[in-house]
Amino acid sequence: MAGIKIDYDECIGCGECVNVCLYDALNINDEDIAEVNLEKCTLCGACASECPVDAIEIDAERSTQKDKDDYHGIWVYAEQWSGSHHDVVFELLTEARRLADDLGEYLGVIAVGSNIKEAAQEFITYGADKVFILEHDDLATPNDEVYAYLITKAVQKYKPAVMLYGATAFGRSLAPRIAGKLNTGLTADCTKLEIDKEKKLLLQTRPAFGGNVMATIVCPEHRPQMATVRPKVFKKQIELDDPQGKIINENVDLDTFESKSVIEKIIAFTKNEFRLEDAEVVVAGGAGFANKEEFALVKELADALEGSVGGSRCAVDACYCSHSSQVGQTGKVIAPKIYIAAGISGAIQHMVGMESSSLIIAINKDPDAAIFQIADIGMVGDAKKIIPALIQAVKKAKEKKADKVAV
Amino acid sequence: MLKIIVLVKQVPNTTQVKIDPETNNLVREGIPSIVNPFDLYAIEEALLLKEKFGASVTALTMGPPQAREVLKYAMALGVDQGVLLSDRAFAGADTLATSYTLSAGIKKIGIPDIVICGKMAIDGDTAQVPVELAEHLNIGCLTNVSQVLEIKTGKLKAVSTMDFSQLKISVKLPAVLAVNKGINEPRLPMLKDMARASHMKCNTLTVNDLNLDKNRISIAGSPTWVVKVFAPESNRKGRILEGSIDKQVEEVLKVLKEHEAV
Numbered sequence: 001m002a003g004i005k006i007d008y009d010e011c012i013g014c015g016e017c018v019n020v021c022l023y024d025a026l027n028i029n030d031e032d033i034a035e036v037n038l039e040k041c042t043l044c045g046a047c048a049s050e051c052p053v054d055a056i057e058i059d060a061e062r063s064t065q066k067d068k069d070d071y072h073g074i075w076v077y078a079e080q081w082s083g084s085h086h087d088v089v090f091e092l093l094t095e096a097r098r099l100a101d102d103l104g105e106y107l108g109v110i111a112v113g114s115n116i117k118e119a120a121q122e123f124i125t126y127g128a129d130k131v132f133i134l135e136h137d138d139l140a141t142p143n144d145e146v147y148a149y150l151i152t153k154a155v156q157k158y159k160p161a162v163m164l165y166g167a168t169a170f171g172r173s174l175a176p177r178i179a180g181k182l183n184t185g186l187t188a189d190c191t192k193l194e195i196d197k198e199k200k201l202l203l204q205t206r207p208a209f210g211g212n213v214m215a216t217i218v219c220p221e222h223r224p225q226m227a228t229v230r231p232k233v234f235k236k237q238i239e240l241d242d243p244q245g246k247i248i249n250e251n252v253d254l255d256t257f258e259s260k261s262v263i264e265k266i267i268a269f270t271k272n273e274f275r276l277e278d279a280e281v282v283v284a285g286g287a288g289f290a291n292k293e294e295f296a297l298v299k300e301l302a303d304a305l306e307g308s309v310g311g312s313r314c315a316v317d318a319c320y321c322s323h324s325s326q327v328g329q330t331g332k333v334i335a336p337k338i339y340i341a342a343g344i345s346g347a348i349q350h351m352v353g354m355e356s357s358s359l360i361i362a363i364n365k366d367p368d369a370a371i372f373q374i375a376d377i378g379m380v381g382d383a384k385k386i387i388p389a390l391i392q393a394v395k396k397a398k399e400k401k402a403d404k405v406a407v
Numbered sequence: 408m409l410k411i412i413v414l415v416k417q418v419p420n421t422t423q424v425k426i427d428p429e430t431n432n433l434v435r436e437g438i439p440s441i442v443n444p445f446d447l448y449a450i451e452e453a454l455l456l457k458e459k460f461g462a463s464v465t466a467l468t469m470g471p472p473q474a475r476e477v478l479k480y481a482m483a484l485g486v487d488q489g490v491l492l493s494d495r496a497f498a499g500a501d502t503l504a505t506s507y508t509l510s511a512g513i514k515k516i517g518i519p520d521i522v523i524c525g526k527m528a529i530d531g532d533t534a535q536v537p538v539e540l541a542e543h544l545n546i547g548c549l550t551n552v553s554q555v556l557e558i559k560t561g562k563l564k565a566v567s568t569m570d571f572s573q574l575k576i577s578v579k580l581p582a583v584l585a586v587n588k589g590i591n592e593p594r595l596p597m598l599k600d601m602a603r604a605s606h607m608k609c610n611t612l613t614v615n616d617l618n619l620d621k622n623r624i625s626i627a628g629s630p631t632w633v634v635k636v637f638a639p640e641s642n643r644k645g646r647i648l649e650g651s652i653d654k655q656v657e658e659v660l661k662v663l664k665e666h667e668a669v
Binding site: 002003024050141348378393 | 421579623630636
């Protein structure tokens with residue numbers, strides 16, 4: 001059975017392990033030695049990697065995939081709907097190009113759908129060396145079960161070492177299906193990816209524990225190493241110099257496959273409807289507003305900036321704004337160009353929902369509010385006084401601009 | 408009669424975790440354990456199906472002995488029985504090993520018509536266990552379920568709501584459903600029900616009760632390893648403006664202009 005061992009001769013009682021344990025399972029005892037509470041320990045291994053004297057060992061036989069050294073290259077899954085590819089695909093391609101160079105291996109794209117051949121060339125301009133096309137008339141509407149079946153077959157044939165997916169609702173359903181079929185690891189919602197060049201491993205960093213900590217995760221003994229990445233975490237950038245890539249049309253055979261799930265009807269497709277995730281400017285309010293009337297200022301500022309309204313959980317619970325405008329771990333994760341947080345103290349659950357915004361402006365009465373730690377610009381003061389002044393200034397500036405244009 | 412298993416997880420209330428500003432360490436003392444908030448929707452959906460179609464509902468969890476509390480909570484709400492998978496031999500599992508262990512527990516109980524899960528757990532945030540579980544059991548799976556429409560002749564029809572699309576989708580039973588937040592309004596337990604549930608027994612299963620491959624549980628069965636845990640860092644400048652409101656507003660306006668918002 002797996003267990004945790006602490007070498008009492010090596011332990012120097014520094015307490016580093018105690019600090020990183022998420023489960024409160026370690027303490028330094030009277031003899032200045034680390035002690036583990038087995039009732040609480042989950043054997044996650046965070047302490048072992050932190051120990052400066054290597055006194056902690058997670059003792060377990062790990063299973064190893066026998067043919068893992070046969071896997072090469074990085075694949076990006078190209079999520080599409082009716083032949084139109086999700087932006088996250090191009091963001092992932094940009095990042096994966098860099099990773100493939102670090103790894104010294106090729107960058108591939110796996111695209112599934114109908115009428116998707118045209119997009120293949122675009123993937124190549126983003127740096128893909130190979131584009132694997134799985135095309136069939138029955139594949140127009142994405143069904144995660146059918147797609148997972150086909151992608152798994154392609155993975156078994158071409159053996160990529162790494163696979164990346166957008167952490168969209170669909171990607172988060174598709175990727176674990178493939179992980180389950182291939183019996184390999186999958187890390188959700190990564191915010192940073194790096195290559196350990198020596199070990200040729202993908203280092204996958206993600207927020208954990210409700211965003212309170214970051215964890216770096218590896219998948220050393222199984223292939224492919226798989227991760228999902230949230231949209232807008234990486235920036236897309238076209239590879240300009242002489243794109244050269246190969247298109248490989250895979251034979252799609254669905255005759256022998258019977259799907260347990262069938263899409264009967266597309267009830268709604270809202271790609272063209274506005275979503276908070278797509279807003280370039282978001283003004284959000286929180287507990288700093290005492291009632292709905294006061295919260296109206298948030299909307300007024302958002303309107304002045306032609307942006308959208310967001311809210312912390314407090315604001316949503318108090319019915320100042322709708323559930324669909326909740327920003328945070330249990331709401332929306334957004335990354336607008338400008339995020340203005342007014343009267344929001346900055347609970348970690350809120351911050352994980354907006355910390356990737358390009359510019360963060362925070363307004364709060366409390367100079368020690370956590371929100372200021374992740375803001376680019378902080379205004380200490382009463383949002384109810386600052387916002388009206390800001391609205392006036394923005395309106396004035398816009399009028400001035402309009403006058404200029406008119407002249 | 409339908410058989411339903413609802414998966415529940417005991418999680419630390421991560422919304423109450425604080426960072427010590429001096430040491431930058433997590434303050435974990437006194438953090439209460441709660442039923443994973445997303446699982447409340449799964450329990451409620453199981454109970455609604457029970458009321459509509461008639462069903463026996465079993466709550467299943469994996470965790471240390473104290474995880475029994477979340478089963479009691481589910482039973483107070485109206486779940487018929489609770490099963491706890493608890494053994495040190497299960498510890499250290501990632502999503503793949505966790506879902507495998509749960510699949511062995513479900514096989515032991517008997518594969519039901521429907522396994523209902525919440526979207527994800529607030530401590531791990533992966534949303535992977537329901538899907539991987541369905542793969543281990545080799546049964547159907549619907550994710551992002553926002554409404555169950557009907558259950559008829561071995562098939563379940565539901566609405567799946569994703570980022571841009573809403574689909575009507577059918578699946579052959581047995582199947583795993585991962586339900587969205589807001590699919591229903593979870594009920595609260597009455598005090599008398601809490602008292603009643605506290606006397607109800609939960610069945611505890613250990614590694615020897617299950618028919619499983621020991622290489623696929625715990626650390627041995629976990630392809631992913633944590634190599635580092637650290638405090639989130641912010642690389643923002645964090646400039647606090649000074650002076651009168653008008654002066655501050657003026658500065659913000661300048662920045663907004665630089666970012667082409669005005």
